[in-house]
């Protein structure tokens with residue numbers, strides 16, 4: 001069988017934002033909340049592609065490279081839990097149009113190339129905990145992390161020796 005890779009497009013977070021998020025998380029949630037996502041793995045997923053061939057990766061990378069849009073400012077000022085997927089997340093209360101446009105474009109390119117896309121609308125979020133065993137009390141979002149986004153990237157999710165790592169494959173700059 002041809003080799004495949006588990007790939008997704010995402011936004012990386014600035015190091016400073018990651019530090020602040022980790023500090024906030026450590027002070028706000030009990031230890032048994034769930035499996036905390038490692039600082040290095042904090043990201044905002046734009047489009048999940050699934051396990052795809054090198055050929056499909058190339059086609060989708062070419063399409064991603066043709067996206068022409070400006071960067072945008074992202075404000076992370078909300079938090080919540082999804083009981084269906086058992087995750088605790090933070091994200092923007094109001095997603096900027098640029099973020100929605102970028103994700104919708106990547107998701108429709110993926111769908112047109114045979115990558116299953118969830119019919120649910122895009123809910124931009126950064127997962128903080130996975131496998132949350134029960135409903136947790138979500139603290140008031142007493143934060144407002146804001147940063148400029150002018151790049152996006154293609155990542156591979158690699159699961160090895162019980163750990164998930166995200167390897168960056170390619171990165172694109174957002175400009176008109």
Ligand code: 3AM
Nearest residue numbers: 008043044045048087118125126127157
């Ligand atoms: O950042 P989050 O946690 O939203 O949940 C996975 C993670 O996104 C998501 O892809 C990102 C990198 O692994 N993911 C994994 N399997 C998925 C699937 N079958 C999926 N998203 C949609 N459908």
